[in-house]
Amino acid sequence: MAEDNIKLMQGNEACAYGALAAGVTFFGGYPITPSTEIAEILSREMPKNGGRFIQMEDEIASMAAIIGASVAGAKSMTATSGPGFSLMQENLGYAYMTEVPCVVVDVQRGGPSTGLPTKVAQADTMQAKWGTHGDFFPIVLAASTIEDTYHMTIKAFNLAEKYRTPVTLLLDEVLGHMREKIRIPDSSEVEIVNRIKPTVPPEWYQHFELTATHVSPMANYGEGYRFHMTGLTHDPSGFPTAKPAEIKEKLDKLKSKIMQNADDICAYSEEFLDDAHIVVIAYGITARAAQQAVRIARQRRFKVGLFQPITIWPFPEKRLRKILENADLAIVAELNQGQLIHEVRKIAKTKTRVVGTFRYDGELMTPMQIVDKIKEAHR
């Protein structure tokens, strides 16, 4: 039996190697703390694997380049942090509108604006959902361990390819820079999903064909298929339309593609929820503190469990709604002034009180902050 490939790795490293395992062939990016190591590693490693790394002149260009690369057939990716993520928003909307698979990694730091380049935060949760203009149903994942980061980078690529849409992976400064043990899986253990290719003759091909799953097969440039792409609202052929019925059809397609496949997309983890009256909801790096908090609170005989959304968007509301049916109290813990708590409030029935415990001073949340909140809010 081959020995396990165990490594001590930084989150940014795990992300870069996860992307390589997923088959990334193009990276376009721009230096920004705390994400820069991802670019640095890929600048070194990608050429060895036949990939192409380009340092772009800014984040607008980075996001645009990965769109171009993906349309030309590459698995493409960029990595950034808050300020760069803001600059990417217009192009992110374009990728969504034109249904271009690509991966954006946002290693979050304190904001707003330049904020805290070297400090942790989870304050891009809502920007990832509502950052671009217009209605937007993105896929956004949040990793909480270094091992997660590796696997979720692969998952991000797979979801992007499967659903022909941009996928955002949220990391944070602590995850990006801390080192942890990680088992690198053998390539045979890694599931790789590739975009669905058209099977119709070229003259029948529609780049945004309406299908039962709402995912259209995708031809790349240079494969003999002729198609039109535009950020303007378009019909299945890709040409701009001003017809109300076709406009609605396009926007419904974009929404349904994500929301009707939410069961497949949504991932979450649960602990001690069977008899829990109190549900702690935490994601990303804060889920680590919440895991410990739940254990401490259990020892103190609180009937408390943990729900960790791994997919932030679409929010795993179906499952959480079920869990909250038996709960009197939901505590949302996040490193911001209260963002994902609004999603929990939306689905909680009157019987369940929803309270938040937040930290936004550039430091990690401690398990005791959550335990104290459990004690304080429980009655």
Added chain:
Amino acid sequence: MAEQAVKKKKKTKPPVTESLLAPGHRACAGCGEALGAKLVMDAAGPNTYVTTCTGCLEVFSTPYPESAWKMPWIHSLFENSSAVAAGIEAALIAQGRDKDVNIIAQGGDGGTADIGIGCLSGMLERGHNILYVCYDNEAYMNTGVQRSGLTPFDARTSTTPVGKRSMGNQTNKKNLPEIAAAHGIPYSATATVGYPNDVIRKVQKALKIKGPKFLQIHVPCPLGWIHPTDQTIEVAKLAVLTGLIPIFEMEDGKLTRVRKIGKNRKPVEEYLKAQGRFRHLFKGTPEAEAELEKVRQIAEANIEKYGLA
């Protein structure tokens, strides 16, 4: 009274002990950019509004809760130092407060040549009365030495690594002063902290001209270029004397003055050998020798183009 005091101060030579960029900031030992900024500020005088984009200069000059700037100063964002300065200028004009005032927008090479070139171009094109100063240390030093559009050919950076198949940065340094000059602005020039008096002269000359001005100052970074901290001036001078960094002035799009190197010309190896970022060019392999030859050609082309001989 206040106005008189300002005028009086302007006539005096830049003070040696009391700089407008106060000491005690957090720049690294031997930082060329800190020296460059000090020269620019002292040459401009106290009646100056300053914008600075994200980068080392912003970070090291304003550690909490202190500021090294003895004039109105703002950290913009990364891409927009010129645009913020344009707003300041417009507002001062609107309020009739633009007399005897200097506005200096500044940024590093990345903030100027890459992410900020759009805002810079707009500022130059609209004709604002602003001096833009680009401190060129040839990479993104603040985030850990990634290449920029002004990184020289063959330099090692963290995103242009050196290895069996790579000799470092494979693109040429963007000719930013000429791009600026192509906007039809009255003054575009290069300078280096290797020749401080030239920096002072150029800043004072530029500030006397109405309209948009561009000055690119070559500022060695001991950390990123990998040279001893007491060699900053020496390295800066070698860049000029080898022909790799031409020092010139362009007025209304025409080359009007150059710093001749003549018989003081040094072989490029002297400049390259002084820095760790070019160490791979001296491995003695045929590939390394071929790369060295390319760098020699760059110097040769500069000398011919700008008439430096």
